[in-house]
Amino acid sequence: MRVEADVRRCVGAGQCVLTDPSLFDQDDEDGTVVLLTSEIDDDHVEAARDAVRLCPSGALSLADDR
Numbered sequence: 193m194r195v196e197a198d199v200r201r202c203v204g205a206g207q208c209v210l211t212d213p214s215l216f217d218q219d220d221e222d223g224t225v226v227l228l229t230s231e232i233d234d235d236h237v238e239a240a241r242d243a244v245r246l247c248p249s250g251a252l253s254l255a256d257d258r
């Protein structure tokens with residue numbers, strides 16, 4: 193499972209970081225999402241799904257490459 197972020201859509205709301213700070217960070221200057229990893233291990237899949245659901249701008253998506 194991979195997570196992808198469309199930074200152009202990100203509004204810097206930070207919900208993703210609050211959901212799982214091991215997967216997401218925010219840019220120091222404009223607050224847009226920074227992916228800390230693209231491959232999600234099984235322990236973090238639920239949190240990644242929550243982040244996709246909670247993101248107010250629809251900037252996040254999951255891709256199942258398995």
Ligand code: SF4
Pocket residue numbers: 197201202203204205206207208209218223224225246247248249250251252
């Ligand atoms: S929750 Fe969505 S809009 Fe907010 S920082 Fe994360 S990717 Fe950007």
